[in-house]
Amino acid sequence: MRVLVVGSGGREHALAWRLRQSPQLTDLWVAGGNAGTAQVATNLSVNPEDVDAVVTAAQAHRIDLVVVGPEVPLANGLVDKLAAAGIPAFGPTRAAAQIEASKGFARSIMQEAGVPGPDYHVFHDQQSALDFVRKNSSPVVVKADGLAAGKGVAMCHNPEEASVAVKSCMNDRLFGNAGETIVIEEMLSGPEVSVFAFCDGEQVSTPIAACDYKRIGDGDQGPNTGGMGSFTPPNFWTESLAKEIVDRVMRPTAEVMASRGTPYQGILYAGVMLTEDGPRVLEFNCRFGDPETQVILPLLRSDPIAVMLACAQGRLDKVPVEWRDQAHVGVVMTSGGYPEAYETDFEIHGLALEQENTQVFHAGTRLLTDGGVSRVATSGGRVLTVTGWGDSLDDARARAYRRVESISFEGAYYRKDIGTPRSVPEGEVWSPGQAAQTS
Ligand code: AMP
Ligand code: GLY
16 A cells, blocks of 8 residues: 655654554655654655645555545545545545534534534624623633634633634634634533544544643643643543443534535544533544644554545444553653744754654654755754653653653753643533433
8 A cells, every 4th residue: 555644743743653554555655744754754845735736746656545634635625636536535525624624514513413512603793793792791712713723712701801802803814714703602611632533424433532731831821832742541531431422422423424415534533521511522623633643543453554444435344443552641842932933953862762662753853964964953843742651641651751851952842741640620520420320
């Protein structure tokens, strides 16, 4: 199998690394890529968001399966164009990717499927949105409807904050066209978990769960980032919770997508909050999470090519998806100053010092060649995800941090608290047992 991965981040390095281990693989390319993907595949200088260029590259290299990492090419119809060219791809079509690309669309699917979520209202004009928030004193979350690189969500504790958020979307167009329509939701609270299941348009696999960290600072302080680390399994994750989420979220969603004529094929990612009233879906994404992928893909026991092809061909019933039972912790190392301005092109030292039960996934890195000598240097905000694994989260965390401490570059920053169990306030969080008692 000749496989092409699309994307340039830590998620795509993890995809390429896991695909490289498949017994079916003959050749592997990455559209985009970084210095890490270059170690396991051939990087092509193709912009992952340039859908036509990716299709041309896939044809030129006679690709048998394209694996799409990020949401933008999916929302722009990459999978549809590959299908028209006769090339199977892992990922949803443009219509099915609306589950991430339009929050209003996602909420309407959820409503039809009976998937529990916050109360919400969709607004297409500013005046109605402002009238709504001024009359509503409870905390709300204001969201740009479209793709905004994870930045289009404002937590508003009073009508004044909500009015500012509405205006920045609809009047100041802070998120461009993505904020022409907005969704205003009830603000919920509880621990969050990212849940992933493979889907083939009809069937849904056994899910896997991980937690990520969005804030830059220890203890979840400071501005939001693309993700500072992740761990699996979440300390509150149980088999009955997994079953509950498949039965109440994943399967009904897949059924409604299929009944609307836009079957969902690929990885379905539900961002779930465990509230005192039960699990509530905050969002769906149409792709793997970053940095969750760097801790969950090492757990995929099944052949990744077989699973991904089965998703693309509607044959998931023939290919069991099995996950190993092991703890993984992924620590993101960033350039100093991220998520604000930062410098790049600093050499990264210590990458070759391998340690047992660890793997370094590259994100913003590139090879600098000088006088015939190549060195790996920083080229982005999030530079590496360092993953460690073991029998317990403590073991996995200790290994990840030991490896982190052996890697250095000027200005390197990382959080020190990744993989410490999430606090779950007693009595406040729903558990499957509680649901059984009350229903
Ligand atoms: P989203 O992009 O919709 O997942 O939102 C990003 C983050 O905002 C989530 O991970 C939550 O931490 C928070 N969030 C989104 N929606 C809500 C909500 N209805 N209530 C509370 N927090 C939310
Ligand atoms: N880890 C959050 C995301 O990938 O959207």
